[in-house]
Amino acid sequence: MRWSDSFIPTLRDAPAEAEAASHQLLIRAGFIRQLHSGHYSLLPLGLRVHTKVADIVRAEMDAIGAQEFLLPAMHPADLWRRSGRWALMGSEMFRLRDRNDAEVVLGMTHEEVFATLAAEMSSYRELPQTWYQIQTKFRDEPRPRSGLLRVREFMMKDSYSFDIDEAGLDASFEAHREAYLRIFERLDLEVMAVQASSGAMGGDASVEFMVASPVGEDDVARCSSCGYRANVERARAVASPVTDPPSVTAPERFPTPGVRTIDALASFGGGAPADRQIKTMVMVLDDQLTLVALRGDHQLNLQKLADCSGATDVRPATAPETLAQLGANPGSLGAVGVDDLPVYADEALRGRRSMTTGANEDDWHLRGVDPERDIIDPRWADLREVSAGEPCIFCGARLEIVRCIEAGHIFKLGRKYSEAMGVSVLDAHGVAQTPIMGSYGIGIGRAMAAVAETHHDERGLYWPVAVAPYEAVVTVLDPSDDAQSTAGEQIYRTLNDHGVDCLYDDRPLRPGVKLADAELVGIPYRVTIGARSLAQGNVEITERSSRDTRLAVLADAGAELAGKIRANRR
Template structure:
């Protein structure tokens, strides 16, 4: 491809509204353009990269025996009503009506359609296992699209579904996907962490996310050198024991004028350090107050609380509701002596004594509280949010906390869809059994964006060789010098003849412009043909990622570049 004939609209300046590096650079380097909020056009270079990602996906899915489908994006509401998700999923789904007024939606995923096909097409255990997948567009009406292509409303997903006779089969299919995913992301040039995740609304027994570390990420991950890694919503850490003073007798009530926060009480003479306080939160669940207790210096993890409460429908109580429930305003609340109210306590409070907490009277606190003796805890649970730097639960070393982007997710679904949609097979004993399913997704645009997040510098993108839009860029520093033009053309054509994706920058532009564009677009290998060196019959071979530059005879350039390709990062 000749640059002069290509649509490769690079921009000199960053788009004003971009924040994430991948957002800025993919726009500037001419890969993508916004069409609407969370709706993107992929220009030719992006399409090339997407195609290369697709090729990797097909190879690796094929390797685990998966078969490719292509399903519709437009779904009749009926199948989503069968699975129950028509009701359960809220505004995240695009819904529409046809001319007759029937309900449809644009697919967010394809459990329903694949399960419907499995129901009609699979009837015997002897047909299992099956792994089916597709690479297809997905729609999600994100409340807040952001970060360019990382979080958009229309995106491309490789979604796969496994169908097995039993849990053991599912374990095998799940493991195959885990291996395939590791190969896919590694081949795509991504460094990733696999973390255990909550199965969320999907149900099912196990799930894992593949996370790429990035400042533009939306998830916080806790990981340890020993291999432990978890999403912060689920992550745990070891809490070093706190030495409590020996206190005899009942809790003592004492005046604490003006004390409203944990820090206030920690500073207050006669108070207690944060790790010897009990923090009392009041939540309203089904219009009833529920108490949630944490150590003073700990933070609530709402995902864990949802599990503990058994519902995601709750809200913090208003100050008035606190007064009504406990007789004091926030800042003086406590659970000592509270009866007839659900009290959820964090595990870190177990066995603690001599603690300080609110006395349920404004400007009064209690000290000498023995949590298990003085508080009628109705349920103990892990409720606290683990923090970076705290000791790993497995090995005790400090946990690392980092932001990451989810590029893939694998789920053990079990029979959630097959039961609701009646997808069964006959087992060896002649009984109808629900198919045991798994589902596995990868966001293609996220692979592209993560590669940019991971591999860029001040000058631009530095694509992993495996997913670069072109493999080699031949830059003519002059469009007038015949030696330069002829040599460039010869090298470019020789590369094409050898099946290499070569881009020839033949534009009649200033050398600086072309070199800067080269660095911006980020093709991994560049052959630079300039009027000075060409007089000695030489050209340059430059590696974008490392900055390494080598002079080579022009007539050996194609050969040398070809040899260098497989060694690129």
């Protein structure tokens, strides 16, 4: 392809709202353009990268025996009601009515639709099955950001496994885990496989593939000693030890005028340090007012609360709701003696003695509280969010918290969707069995952005050969010079003949502009043809990632570079 015939609208500056490096550079280098919030057009360079990422994903799916489908993006609402996710997905689901007033949705994912197709199977002999597609998904993100990293319309590879039993699901899950590791290796992305919450997907096990990046939206707790890794939505750590005084017979009320915070109570005479307080939060779980008790120096992780409670809608109660139910305002609240509301208590409160908490009366607190004795029938769960520096639960080494981009996610779904959609097969004994499912996703555009986020410098992008829009660019500094133009055409033809995906920069622009554009776009190798080197029968070959430049003999340069590119393809 000749640059002069291409649409590559490079920009000197990125839009002011573009904060992530990948967002800035994909716009500046002419890969994407925003149509409106959360919706992007892929320009020719962007589509080339996107297609190469998808081809890698497709190849690895095919390699584990997965079969490719293409399903509708618009679904009848009834499917989502049958699975129970119509309400669960909430406002992130695009919902509309057709001209016949039928309710339909734009698909966020396709568990329900694939399960309806699986209902056509009748025998265990048809299992296992692994099905996938690469298709557009829609999610009405409240705050689209960071270019392709968080959008409202995107291409995703979603695959689904159907097995007769748990052992089969384990095998399908492991096959996908290994395939994902190969995909990310080919994309030159260094990923961490971490324990994760299944969230709205359901199921009892999930693994996220995380790429460390300051622009990510997930935090991962990581132990550098034993290798433990988990999203903070699932992570656990050893709570710092606290020495409690002996238990007393019963809690004692004491006045705390004006005390409304953990810190204020810690400094109040007769109060207690934060790690000896019980923090009581009033939450609304699916319209049910609920109390959540944690240690005063710990923070609640909302996803952990949602996971353990099964709630689909989790929010803090309003001040009027709290006052109407408990008779006190935040800062004076507690769970002691409450018997008309559900109470969740964090595991770090087990075995504690003589703690301090609100008395459910403004300006009064209780001391001498033993949580297991004084809180009525609590539901114990791991609810707190781990902090950097806390000891690992497995080896005791200090955990670090790393900000990450989620590049992929795999789930063991269980039988939730196959049961809802009536999937049933006869086993070897003629007994009806419900197949067990797995679900596995990779966002194609997000993977592309993650590569850009981890492969750039101050001059622009530097794509891995496997996904670069072009593998090489031939830059003729002065196309009006016949010798340079002839040499450029010669190398361009040689590279094409050797199967190299090549761009020929024949534009009549200043050399500095052409070289800057090549570096901004991030093509892995550049052949530069200028008068000075050509006079000696040489051309320059520059590797974009390292910026190393060497001279090569004109007659040999094309074949030599083609060999190097073949060696670097993944």
